[in-house]
Amino acid sequence: MRRQFLTVGLFIAVGTLVEAVVETYDYIVVGSGPGGAPLAVNLARAGYSVALLEAGIDLGDNKNYSEIFNFNAAANDEKSRWDFFVKHSDDEAREAKYEKSTWRTADGSFYVGLDPPEGSTRLGIYYPRAATLGGCAMHNGGICTLPNDADWDYIAEITGDDGWLASNMRKYFEKMEANEYLPLDTPGHGYDGYVNTTISDPSLMNQNSDLQKLASRLISRVGGNAGRDINAPDPDRDQATGVFGMATHADRNGKRAGTNTLLKRTLADPAKFNLTVQLETLVTRIIINWEAGEPSATGVEVLRGSHQYEADPLYDTAKQGKFGRIFARKEVIVAGGSFNSPQILKLSGIGPAKELEKFHIPVVKDLAGVGENLGDNYEAGLQSLASKPLNGSAGPVAVFLKTPTARKTRNIQAWCGSFSFEGFWPGFPTDYGPTEYECAVVHINPRSQAGHVRLRSNDPREMPEINFNFFAKGGDEDLTEILDAVKTFRKALNSAGAPITPFDERHPCPGVNQNCTDKAQKEFIKLQTYSHHATSTCAIGPADDPKAVLDSKFRVHGVGNLRVVDASAFPKVPGAFPVCPTFMLAEKASADILAAAEIAE
Template sequence: MLSRVLLLFGFALSAAAASAATMYEYIIVGSGSGGGPLAANLARAGHSVLLLEAGDDQGDNVNMSMILNFNLAGNDPTTRWDFFYEHMTWRTKDGGFYVGTSPPAGAKQLGIYYPRAGTLGGCAMHNAGVSALPQDSDWNYIARITGDDSWKAENMRKHLIKLENAEYAPGSNDHGHSGYLTITQTPVVLANGSDDRTFVQIMADATGAGRVSLDQLVTRDMNANDPNRDTSTGIFGTLRHSDSQGRRTGTNTYIRATVRDPAKYPLTIQLYSLVTKILFSNSSTTPTALGVEYLQGPSLYSADPRYNASAKGKVGQAIASREVIIAGGVFNSPQILKLSGIGPAEELKKFSIPVVVDLPGVGTRMADNYETSIIRLGSRDLHNVGGPYAVMLKSSVANNTRDLYLFCGALSFEGYWPGFPKDYGHSEYECAIVHIGPHSQAGTVLLRSSDPRDMPEINSHFFDKNADTDLTAILDGVKWARNAFDRVPKGLGPWKEVHPCPSPNTNCTDVEQKEFIRLQAYSHHATSTCQIGGDNDKMAVLDSKFRVRGVKNLRVVDGSAFPKVPGAFPVLPTFMLSEKATESILADIK
């Protein structure tokens, strides 16, 4: 067997490619927050695992390893995979990008920018690290539609406790303290005279918590084991999967720790390996996954900005004695399934792909949270400001649970485009707004061709259904933040609003603001393209144990498995999903 350490750092790859006949118990495709921890967990349970990753290992790249560098991480060409939705960004004749609605002559429309991370550790290596639990109702929904009570919120918390090292909650029995995922709270500067103190006090007054100490508010646990948590509003501390020094923890660190452990767990990491299809045996009445075929070489996927179409890669195969597990993420997992003959039959026939199983739900019902922001510029530069804090709210159209997550601070984040974000200087202050539980779930991931190196066609179909309900909720968040901003003392104010009501047009109508939100809403939390569902749901791709319907020895374990977006940020729920899958897989062996 090849040296696992050499493979981790990308060496000896040609030897790995030559070992096409090597057999492992499990083959896992993709090293993100679903596949990466699962691979480590199964290896630590004594099972031989091959983890295939299309990118390389950038764990020592400070853009990736330091959580506050997430904007740099999102723009780093060594890890970036450039996906695009249906409009807004253009490729110019000279190979650059134009962002806007009046592109230069000859520019090619690409879409709304949606960067993903093609590297060991997946998108958990370039996100902002926000680690928030979903509402209990999100877990309970899965239990209800599948009839599997192990998904109930009361049963899912054990997975959080197992995986986390909650440094911010020492001694709490409701949190874990020995897991691989270190979680800390972002500090907020509350010294007398700091602008952060001024803003937090204003936000506290606006939420009716002005008599509670500010230190208590900015350290409130948004992941508390509290039956009233999902209905509680106000200020909370922001949680991130990083240690006290700001170093990113999670996928990459856990994979590396497993490979380097003196126990010599049987985990093999093979980098630069783009999986092209799943191999099946048809010796029985039910197709059975036997392994995968892949192309080996750097930058073989067209989303990679370093992609060279003339570089074909070397074909290799790997065999699994137990299972193949796909964890390529919301865009690539459905693409791999479809390229392997699992998906809507008519779409597969269009590209002359033999149909293994007609599963119409593959690549459909994609969901995503809507995000927008209100940005204002003060009358002077801000002083003594730290990281953002969270404000949880209920909109006027919310049901019982809160449906708005705001993170407010001296920052500028307006979405994604090549080179984001725009810097407005030292007077900028923003509340970014995430709408939890959008009412439209109509996105699609469709094949562009049968070439596995081609990106699929991705269409979010934002606001296709119940648009005014969602727009009203988001606008409620904007108005709340604006009213709070207006309370700042003279000197710091008056404000100049950048958007959605650019100064001096401070009286723009609700219709105008909703149109701005509709056109400029962004996202980075897509899920649900390979959904778990009940036996009576013809669009369900997976059962409650992550098993792909209609075949044997094949599962999908990543954010594509969620029936709907879990809460405001899906990364922590996906880590928990991985623990849930570990439990299901090991139980099947017994």
């Protein structure tokens, strides 16, 4: 094992495990994803000493990660993968029908499917996360879409904090963005931030190609254009539908931008900010002090070394890391993500008392909402094979829909193009060749957030038990909305005509004629829904809400000097893609923390 540091722009590999040179900082930030990285940088640039702790290694110079179009390779790379396996329900018969179920075979390899070799053990539904400097922003598809304004306004409504209003949150987007696809000074956008944003080349529409024709058929049916600004601050943006340019957090050369690039830039800055990045450092528990009569966070306990967490494919129970403690003068800020942040809180005695007592963890604060309220976007897709290889060269186009529903806001975001995306399993995706075409559907604001993240033991290296409990509430309404979107895309694509059509649909209605019943299609979608936007397990809300874990300033209810700043803080799933909203979350948290620090001083 080895310990790694990043300090003042230098990468240092230490041959033997030793205690950190600096063990006390003003702030400790746990996790380097889109919540933790900007926050740590902002605090350091404000003059505070900051320790940023990351369980993984730095892969920012690896092209699988630095080049956005290699995201499938990044998500499959065991150098960064944390392999979580989840459930979608408590119904074992339903779980057994998930076509991409993952099993561990007798020889230790993975099997994916419904007919495993004898002696295999079912692991569940694969849900990879990224343990690397920069977090999941280093292996995602990079889609940067802001949620409906109503999602921000909802947080303001339940907390009484007008700082969450969409009109105020826009300034954090402007601060973080470095827009590369609009004229300078376009209202509502930023040009000097650390998250470069670009869109798929709208010149697609000038081609004489199959992909151009399919995009044209989409536009004819739903409106819009391939260059339209998907993040425009329009007053009616919650109702705006049709085709848009698909924005990603990458520069015009396809280089991934955001967490890792921001950290490297800050560490290399001649100003030499007091930011210390400790890699291969797994946080196991928050240190709690009771001297003032109330619990208060004063530091963290860690295991230092490589591959310390069970989700790591290279994990070895025999290789125990070196124990250490790191202390904070001001605050501990957890940004470990929607699975690991609640696990860390629970291991520290903050969570549902009965669950903690079951594992002999002393209760610091009985907070019933820790690890509950788990939500995610439902994802499905119309996957088809054209009658001929599809010509043309372009990235996918984005589409917003408002399907027939009582909802006041748009409820579907999709992206359509010549690709295959059917969820996650070891080795995904399946390449169906040059005839493949898909509209991948993301359902916005699911009616049910009934999932949970619960401990299996008090061992900090063991993965928690994760169950999303999909469709537990309002399931038929949500399935109807998803199917309505599928029907819209099916009609648009089938109107392209020969020689592209007829399409041989793979799902949700296999074959050329697509004469399946609504019931059959909804059943397929329900059983095969996938997801990768977990949120809300440490939700913001008022103290009298049993599901609330944080106040509007990200402070853990009833525990001093402790905050959570990541996607787990959202009380509801924000829009269709949480990565850029989480960057904004980090910027708001930075402002809140620095304001509090100024008052205290």
